């Protein structure tokens with residue numbers, strides 16, 4: 005029907021008050037305003053329309069119009085999506101944002117198109133660090149003998165195993181119990197997830213390795229995209245772009261609050277020197293940068309802004 | 318022609334039974350191996366979870382298809398029991414029609430899923446994602462065959478020989 | 483509008499007698515076509531619904547339960563119960579409840595319990611002059627105790643369906659007291675009916691015989707300790723514990739008791755595969771249905787209806803209990819658990835109910851649904867095992883329903899019944 009044709013359905017695995025969901029809501033507000041009510045977005049938060057990899061497939065099939073996913077499920081579809089998830093690729097938040105806003109980001113989003121997805125924009129997901137039940141991770145050797153939960157992604161498995169730990173791919177929902185009972189000894193995630201998942205109750209040692217700064221991505225179904233006019237496509241792209249600064253502001257605030265709360269709670273926070281980690285993960289890069297094009301993409305990101313030192317955020 | 322159908326249906330139902338046995342035992346072995354490896358070898362294999370899930374998906378769908386032929390799926394017979402015999406048969410034919418509709422959609426969409434996701438990979442196994450959807454297509458096709466057999470038998474007034482017991 | 487049509491189509495197909503999985507699937511498919519959503523999305527949901535790691539515990543627990551029923555583990559548990567409860571009026575009824583509690587403690591499957599207890603005890607009761615309806619009534623209502631007494635694959639399904647993390651170890655412990663309470667209530671009901679019908683009293687076999695029976699049952703009872711403490715101490719995940727239970731049962735049956743031959747093994751495997759395929763196809767179809775329900779904003783509609791009347795925790799819980807009793811009359815436990823947990827649990831948590839407490843209430847309510855007509859898989863199975871007609875059995879079952887409902891109300895009213903034990907082990 006006409007009404008169904010107008011409303012874009014968007015899925016997100018994060019809860020309704022999460023920055024990515026708020027950002028897509030904001031995008032919807034802009035879209036409705038600028039299209040004078042012709043186009044709008046309805047968000048389904050909390051994974052009610054499926055886990056990330058499933059929602060992604062449904063979007064490719066044309067059952068959903070938009071989906072926000074982390075980079076991990078995308079890397080099973082397009083090789084380019086693995087690059088921004090490479091460990092220690094970004095020097096800091098400013099570097100990450102500059103790379104994703106620039107040409108490398110465009111390349112990655114464009115690489116999704118042959119697979120039935122229109123990449124609209126990147127959202128922040130902070131820096132991931134290891135957290136454990138008791139042992140602080142000051143050097144790669146400290147991971148030896150520890151079972152570390154990772155996302156169901158080959159890159160994360162290979163990263164943890166290269167660093168010397170035992171990688172245990174496990175669904176996010178089972179991690180709390182796994183940590184509580186010692187089925188796994190630790191996991192890795194950013195400040196807000198470490199807090200909202202209450203994993204800090206079971207694994208109260210947070211080691212700031214900041215090993216991965218993989219972003220999140222908002223994608224649109226190419227099936228729906230093809231039915232839109234040129235103007236509407238441009239409008240959607242612009243509204244998505246404009247939701248990014250909004251998202252980053254919400255994210256920074258939320259990240260700060262989570263860190264503040266965790267520092268006030270009984271969480272032990274340590275800051276290791278990451279040089280040894282950087283050396284040790286080199287084989288992971290070699291394993292995933294399998295073509296000259298992927299090498300070039302990683303190099304472009306690495307050398308970006310290296311001449312003038314960007315300040316850390 | 319109908320003889321051929323009956324032979325095919327018997328053969329595949331028996332095959333589904335053996336595949337299911339193998340799948341169940343395989344799963345048990347893989348998950349026990351996961352525990353053994355963790356405690357005895359001090360190395361947790363990362364492939365075991367996805368491998369046993371894939372195995373389960375395959376054998377469950379084969380068994381579920383065979384369940385149509387063998388008639389072991391749960392259903393309400395309240396209305397059927399209350400009807401006279403000739404009406405019973407009409408109601409049963411309607412239900413076969415429902416199963417046929419579902420089975421045909423399953424075969425068609427399952428094939429579509431395999432086609433759309435063959436280029437994606439299953440993490441930790443490195444196998445095509447489409448492998449997880451292939452049993453849907455096959456089970457759908459089997460359900461169609463079994464239901465056609467049951468419809469023919471229903472109109473002729475016979476029953477298929479049970480293989481599972 | 484679409485939501486109403488979807489529910490209506492489902493009701494018609496179910497009533498016509500289409501298999502539950504296919505009724506759910508066909509009704510959902512029609513809605514996909516109506517909404518213009520490609521049908522491959524529906525079958526992706528079917529696969530995704532079944533492709534859940536913790537659901538692998540289902541085939542394992544059912545397989546272990548079927549093996550126990552066929553290798554003499556169940557029989558040895560009956561001997562223990564006979565020594566402990568046989569002397570009472572209508573002693574075999576008490577034995578049935580007691581043995582079902584023991585069997586429930588080693589297996590998570592109500593279906594395995596019915597076949598294990600029913601195939602031995604129902605003929606035994608008939609032979610000693612008990613009525614068929616009584617024998618089946620006791621067996622089927624006692625069989626659902628295993629859902630509350632850990633381990634329990636339905637608890638794993640609940641935890642998997644919960645949108646927030648639920649600790650399966652804590653849930654297992656939470657079921658213990660309500661399970662024992664329900665067992666006690668069923669024993670009272672079994673005694674009262676037996677007294678009215680003047681059933682015979684059994685005799686105590688003597689301490690020597692009793693202790694020997696107990697010793698013979700110990701290896702079987704060890705399964706419970708291995709599973710429950712294995713999970714609590716973090717030795718393995720619930721799914722792994724179920725696989726370990728299968729291996730352990732095979733070892734006991736084949737090596738220790740020497741009762742497990744290839745024939746029993748394949749019969750158990752066949753029964754496990756059948757049950758699993760049946761349940762999992764329903765779970766898959768429920769995945770299609772649930773996705774549509776979410777897309778059409780069913781949960782929000784329902785939550786608004788629920789909290790409009792009252793937001794008192796007990797009132798919300800009672801309303802959920804009522805809805806689930808009605809739904810449970812028509813549908814099986816596993817799919818209802820899968821469909822309704824994500825709908826009701828967030829509402830419950832919102833009004834301040836503990837997810838563990840709520841889970842036990844849901845499990846007991848839906849377990850009762852397994853023995854209520856018109857659709858009750860344990861009811862049907864018990865009738866098949868006992869060679870009885872469901873209509874005849876249901877006519878005299880009300881004292882047993884009463885016992886279970888009384889337990890349910892106590893569990894709703896007193897959170898400590900569920901939460902005290904898990905808190906003790908924290």
Ligand code: NA
Pocket residue numbers: 585586587588589590591627628629630631632633634
């Ligand atoms: Na149990």
Ligand code: NA
Pocket residue numbers: 810811812813850851852853854855856857858859
């Ligand atoms: Na029922």
